[in-house]
Amino acid sequence: MSRLVRDARYEVLPTGTIEDKVLEHVPVEQTITVTASPSKGLDVTLDLAERLTGHGYTAVPHLAARMVRDKAELAEICDRLAGKGITKIFVPGGDADPPGAYPDALSLLEDLKEIGHSFDQVGIAGYPESHPTISDDLTIQSMWDKRKYATHVVSNLTFDAKVVNTWVTRMRARGITMPLLLGVPGPVERAKLLAMATRIGVGESTRFLNKNKGMFARLAAPGGFTGESFLEKCAPTLSAPEALVEGLHVYTFNQVAETAAWRRDLLARLAKDL
Template identity: 55%
Template sequence: MTSAEGRNTIQRWLDLARYEVIPLEGAEERVLQSVGKEIKVTVTASPRRGLDPTLELAERLARHGYSAVPHISARLVADGRHLDEVVERVRAAGIKEVFVVAGDEARPEGEFSGSLELLQAMHERGHSFDDVGIAGYPESHPLIDDDVTIQSMWDKRQFGTYIVSNICFDAKVIVRWVKRVRRRGVELPIYLGLPSITDTAKLLRVSQKIGVGESARFLTKSRGGLLRLVVPGGYDPTRLLEKLAPRLGDPALDVPGIHIYTFNEIEQTEAWRRQITREARSRG
């Protein structure tokens, strides 16, 4: 049973939830049908398709009145001139926030191999936004050494305004990571990255791809593991949320909300968010 304090934290996190969507066919319509304008919508970048689909969907969502946040993948930006074009395009759409990541490309297409280099270039070229998100990794990233991710978090703090954590299924790992970030003196707000309700097989495939293999193994090995987190029809993040809220609700840790990886299961995600919010409010 989650405590009253934990339920208040859950309600606060869900009120400030962010949805991550993939720029595939039908994504725009799904957002329009299910998601209110109070929800911030971030749009991923694909190594196979480049930045254009990301920017196009973000532009369309912005025209509909959403706070759209395009992901700018450093390894998809060719050079400074290309960066200027991307930034001007984003600004022209009235978008005031971007999320800067290294990207999943094994090799960069241009001169930027990581997000820090791109952030530095944005700063040097006078490209500022109201908010700039950076990624955090509670577990290993498939393309970046652990020591590099830890140092990179410190180096990027001067350019970013908040952190979004990569998916992790182990509450203990997430809590340790948040506290470790704070001990290192990184004070940026942290949005916890949670997977949405989705098909279990799909979730595990994505998990292996984005570098949460230890979590995937945790699910299958730890005292019932995956079975305890799965409901008929797929994965449900509620239990993970309930474990995190009592441990990370302290305002001093500055965890203002959650970032939900929807895998474009947008209608199901919003239905889940509303249900859990109602339950948290009804229990006081």
């Protein structure tokens, strides 16, 4: 767990204040991923990733497939990011409706390969829980179809360790052997968490929290919910060599200061227990 927490990367939303928050609270050796929103457009994501790269961070922009207009724009994005020294990307399907030329991540990944991109890491999404618009069987099949274009899987947010353990076992049984970055929540305020839950596809976890009142009470406490107990319950899966869990992907919801403090405190406690 110490290794995973130490090497955790943070996901942030490209808002007007997030750059200053990252600079103030996050050391440059930590990787930052930048989400993409149909309401803001991809330029906002790319701009922030480029600026963070300029500050010395490893920045990973989300290239949401449905937000990319066509192959010509995709080639322009690849050239633009390569010119700024960005070598890692994350390719989700995205929520843009209607989409451009790419209805899903696979179609964009196919064109990325044809273009001959220079990225050394290409992440794809994994869904431990039901996706709002895609069946469970299709999400597993989709990872299989995308495996030859990607270097790793990033799991969507969940709060139920049993769900994670089952999903990882099922994924590996299907022969998907890409390393996994396990998605975990940082210290998230309850109101913000519940507002996001259904939209990002963690409705089952929200119901799980409602059934487990003690955990739900912790969401209401100052500092909100953290991933510590979740990680402990996932430990049997995380520690199994066949699980191929390479790191953590922390969903900060831009609560960067709180997430950084939680990470420092957890690392200190883990070191004390060694």
